[in-house]
Amino acid sequence: MLNTLIEPFTYPFMREALLVAVLVGTICAMLSCYLILKGWALMGDAVSHAVFPGVVLAYVLGLPLAVGAFAAGFFCAGATGWIKSNSRVKEDTIMGIVFTGMFAMGLVMYTKIDTNIHLNHILFGSLLGIERSDLIQAVVVSVVVLLVLIVKRRDLMLFCFDQNHARTIGMNTTMLHYLLLAILAATIVAALQAVGIILTVAMLITPGCVAYQLSDRFERMMLIAVASSIFSSVFGVYISYFIDGGTGACIVLTQSALFVIAMFLGPKRGVVWTYLARA
Amino acid sequence: MFEFLPQLLLEPFATQSMTRAILVSGMIGGVCGCLSCFITLKGWSLMGDALAHAIVPGVVLAGLAGIPFAAGAFVAGLLAAGTMGYVKAHTRIREDAVIGIVFTAFFAAGILLITLFPSNINLRTIIFGNILGMADADIVQMIVISAVTMLILLAKWKDLLLMLFDREHAKAAGLNVTALHFTLLTLLAATAVAALQTVGACLVVGMLVTPGATAYLLTDRFGRMLIIATLLGMICAFVGGYISYFLNGSTGGAIVVLQTLVFLVALFFAPKHGIIASRLKIQRAGDASDLRLTEQVEIKPIAAVKM
Numbered sequence: 001m002l003n004t005l006i007e008p009f010t011y012p013f014m015r016e017a018l019l020v021a022v023l024v025g026t027i028c029a030m031l032s033c034y035l036i037l038k039g040w041a042l043m044g045d046a047v048s049h050a051v052f053p054g055v056v057l058a059y060v061l062g063l064p065l066a067v068g069a070f071a072a073g074f075f076c077a078g079a080t081g082w083i084k085s086n087s088r089v090k091e092d093t094i095m096g097i098v099f100t101g102m103f104a105m106g107l108v109m110y111t112k113i114d115t116n117i118h119l120n121h122i123l124f125g126s127l128l129g130i131e132r133s134d135l136i137q138a139v140v141v142s143v144v145v146l147l148v149l150i151v152k153r154r155d156l157m158l159f160c161f162d163q164n165h166a167r168t169i170g171m172n173t174t175m176l177h178y179l180l181l182a183i184l185a186a187t188i189v190a191a192l193q194a195v196g197i198i199l200t201v202a203m204l205i206t207p208g209c210v211a212y213q214l215s216d217r218f219e220r221m222m223l224i225a226v227a228s229s230i231f232s233s234v235f236g237v238y239i240s241y242f243i244d245g246g247t248g249a250c251i252v253l254t255q256s257a258l259f260v261i262a263m264f265l266g267p268k269r270g271v272v273w274t275y276l277a278r279a
Numbered sequence: 280m281f282e283f284l285p286q287l288l289l290e291p292f293a294t295q296s297m298t299r300a301i302l303v304s305g306m307i308g309g310v311c312g313c314l315s316c317f318i319t320l321k322g323w324s325l326m327g328d329a330l331a332h333a334i335v336p337g338v339v340l341a342g343l344a345g346i347p348f349a350a351g352a353f354v355a356g357l358l359a360a361g362t363m364g365y366v367k368a369h370t371r372i373r374e375d376a377v378i379g380i381v382f383t384a385f386f387a388a389g390i391l392l393i394t395l396f397p398s399n400i401n402l403r404t405i406i407f408g409n410i411l412g413m414a415d416a417d418i419v420q421m422i423v424i425s426a427v428t429m430l431i432l433l434a435k436w437k438d439l440l441l442m443l444f445d446r447e448h449a450k451a452a453g454l455n456v457t458a459l460h461f462t463l464l465t466l467l468a469a470t471a472v473a474a475l476q477t478v479g480a481c482l483v484v485g486m487l488v489t490p491g492a493t494a495y496l497l498t499d500r501f502g503r504m505l506i507i508a509t510l511l512g513m514i515c516a517f518v519g520g521y522i523s524y525f526l527n528g529s530t531g532g533a534i535v536v537l538q539t540l541v542f543l544v545a546l547f548f549a550p551k552h553g554i555i556a557s558r559l560k561i562q563r564a565g566d567a568s569d570l571r572l573t574e575q576v577e578i579k580p581i582a583a584v585k586m
Contacts, residue, residue, distance in 0.1 A: 041375040042325045049481055086554050087546055089319070089492045096324035097492055100485025101539030104532040107407070107482075111528030120402055124390065198481070199390075202383030209372050209380055249391040256384035263370055271369045 008241040016135055017127040021233035021251065023142040024194040025203065027187050029229030030149050032208030033222050034180065038160040042092055043077065044204040046099035047181075048188045048197050050076030053106035055122055055192075060113055066137055066189045073185030076102055125196035125248040127237065141190040145183055156180060157218055194233075195248035202252040203229070206259055213262040213269055228258050291524035300410045301524075303421055304534065305517035307473045308486065310425045312512020313432055314470050315491030316504050317463060320443045324488045325375055326464075329382035331471045331483030333359035335389030335405055338475070342400045343392075349420045349472050356468030359385050386480075408479040408531045410520070421476065424469050431466060439463060440501055477516070478531030485535040486512065493542045496549040515541060 008014045035044055051069040058068025076098055083094045110119060118126070130138075149156070158166045159176040167173045184204075191200040211224035236251030243250075264271045292298045318327055334352035341351025359381055367377045393402055404412075413421075432439075442449040442459045450456050467487070474483040494507035519534030526533060547554050 036373065036376040039373055039375055041373075041379040042328075045325070045328065045379065083546065086557075087496065088552055089495060090322050092322050092324045093319045093488045093492050096328065096484045096488040097539060097542055100482050100489070100535050101542075103481050104478075104485065104529075104535035104539065107479075107529040107532030108526065108536055111532070112526065119406070123406060124402065199383060199387055201379060202387065205376050205379035206383065209370075209376055212372060213370060243395065245391045246394040249387040249394065252383055252387035253391060256380065256387070259380055259384075263366065269370065274369075 008238055013128055013130075014237070014241065016130055017237050017247070018234060020130060020135060020138050021127060021194055021237050021247075022230050023139060024187075024191045025207075025229040025233035025251075026226050027142050027145045027149065028191055028200075028203035029207035029211075029225040030146070030222055031183060031187050032204050032206070032229075033211065033218070033225050034156055034160045034208075035184070035204055036208040036212060037157075038180075040180075040184075041201075041205050042095055044184065044188075045201045046080070046095040047073045047076050047184055048191075048200040048204075050099045050102040051185070051188055051192070052122065052197055053102050053109060056106050056109045056113070060109075064137070066141065069189045069192060070185050072102065073188055074181065077181045077185070121196070122192065123196050123198050124246060125192070125194050125199070127194050127247045128240075138190045138194070141186055145186050145190065148179075148183060152176075152179065153222075195251055199248045199252045202255060206252070206255040207232075210255070210259045210262045213259075213266045216268075229255065232258060291521055296411060297524055299418065300413070300530065301517060301520040303413065303418055304410055304477050304520040304530065305513050306425050307421060307470075307477045308490075308516025308519075308534065309509050309513035310428050311470055311474050311486040311516075312490035313429065313505060313509040314466060315487050315489065315512065316494060316501070316508045317432075317439055317443060317491075318467070318487050319491035319495060320440075321463070323467070324484055325378050327467060327471065327487040328484035329363075329378045330356050330359065330468050331475060331480050331487075332389075333382045333385035334468065334471055334475060335386055335480060336392055337389075338405075338472075339389050339392045339396075339398070339400055342398050343396055347416070347420055348400075349424060349469075352472040352475070353468055355385065356471060357465070360464050360468065404479075405475075406479045406481065407529050408475065408477050408482075410477050410530050413476065417476065421473050424473050428466050428470055431462065435459070435462065436505065478534055479529075482531045482535045485538060486516075489535070489538040489542050490515070493538075493545045496542075496545040496552045499551075511538070511541060 035041060051073045054068035054070070054072025055065050057072075058065045061068075080091070080095050080098050083089070083098070084091050120126075121129075155166075155171060155176060156179070159171065159173060159180070163173055166176070187204070188200055191203055195203055207225040207229040208221070210228045211221040214224050215221040232251050232254040236254045237247055239254070240247040240250040291301065318324060334356045337351035337353070337355025338348045341348040344351070363377055363381045366372070366381060367374055370377070389405075390402070393400065393405070438449070438454055438459055439462070441452065442454060442456050446456055449459070470487070471483050474486045478486055490508040490512040491504070493511055494504040497507055498504050515538045516534050519537045520530050522537070523530040523533040545553065550556060
């Protein structure tokens with residue numbers, strides 16, 4: 001029995017998968033706290049899809065895939081901002097247009113070129129088959145993002161809570177805006193490996209929401225988000241070994257389950273308690 | 280070479296399945312285009328994206344159970360919308376994040392189901408759509424969905440419009456806004472099912488916002504916007520399907536790229552709301568004010584009104 005339970009950890013590929021999942025889970029969770037406060041859920045969705053043509057183009061040009069992904073993600077955010085300030089179309093619509101246009105371009109290019117990048121790996125992640133170079137890349141990107149998030153956490157928090165206040169006390173909000181976008185793009189690049197383009201947005205929203213249900217203090221919220229995300233990553237990888245299902249999907253579903261628990265049973269705001277109090 | 284050109288151009292229509300695929304894409308493109316006017320005005324693009332992903336587990340389960348996939352997708356879509364409503368009402372989380380949590384959970388469940396129970400619905404179908412591999416029964420479903428959606432939109436567009444622009448006014452005028460809200464949501468779910476088949480889950484939102492946004496740049500009247508968006512959706516889907524034959528590539532990709540290009544053209548060159556037109560307008564306004572300052576003559580306000 002015990003042997004079966006620790007069996008996954010005896011394989012090097014499982015240990016590597018766990019390492020990447022935990023790292024990516026950590027930075028995604030920290031970032032998710034800022035994104036949900038700022039109302040940038042759709043931005044996460046859009047940028048994560050928009051990196052796809054960048055990956056394909058980088059492959060064609062022989063560049064590191066992360067460079068292409070980062071550039072494409074940043075381009076998506078920039079183009080959205082530019083079109084918004086130059087037309088009367090609503091921002092959410094523009095985001096929808098830009099990211100689907102880019103994703104569609106990626107699909108067309110992908111079907112036209114002969115690649116060895118497996119489509120499913122980009123879209124759904126390939127945590128269990130991660131290559132050495134990808135592993136190093138994911139670790140480096142994660143550590144850099146982690147450092148920036150820790151150093152700049154107060155500035156970013158103020159920027160997300162109250163942009164006007166941040167500007168009034170003399171912060172460079174434009175710079176912070178682009179910094180947050182850059183962090184978002186970099187995080188998505190790292191998360192690509194773990195859960196793929198399509199489920200990255202879950203990693204960028206759900207942990208923050210779990211924590212927001214449980215805490216009123218930002219620092220504590222961040223700790224809870226990171227803890228729940230790390231637990232989901234480990235549990236998701238672990239369970240996917242046994243049921244032989246998609247790793248990314250297992251991680252995301254664990255996070256969703258944690259959210260359901262927090263929503264119903266959270267000590268302060270749990271739906272069950274409010275319901276009982278009313279009854 | 281040139282005597283072969285007509286033959287080459289007509290080649291996509293030589294096979295029955297390709298002809299059918301192009302025609303069905305055009306039809307669905309038209310319906311999505313019409314609906315997109317309401318979606319862009321309501322600011323529901325995230326909702327469209329969410330529903331397109333949330334119906335995936337329904338499609339997979341319906342495929343496994345052998346019932347029409349549209350039925351499964353529809354139930355999953357409404358379930359997702361209901362869950363969003365519930366979570367939003369019972370937590371303090373912002374709506375966009377709530378939508379994000381719910382649709383990713385549904386979508387992850389769908390992907391897990393696909394990996395656990397391999398069937399004729401695979402990950403490729405979800406990403407690329409399956410316009411060429413549609414069975415006759417699927418096409419009948421698409422036609423029924425499209426016809427019903429168009430009928431409801433045509434019958435109710437004025438009510439829906441009033442609700443979108445001014446909910447309070449609509450309520451005061453005696454409209455049942457809750458019913459209208461759910462009508463729009465239902466239509467969105469039904470159309471997302473059709474669009475999923477055509478362009479795949481990730482690109483559905485493109486079909487559901489781009490034609491409407493393009494039309495919005497071209498006209499100020501809603502009735503005209505509806506007509507332009509429907510035609511644009513139809514033509515882009517038709518031409519995109521046609522081009523994809525020559526590209527030998529993703530139909531959905533070709534359709535959405537084309538729609539985006541048309542949007543970009545409108546963004547720059549639209550006669551009134553295009554970027555170039557507004558830049559010129561600012562310049563002209565600048566010139567006019569210079570004139571006023573130097574010559575000290577009164578310029579009739581007509582010029583300003585026209586601008």
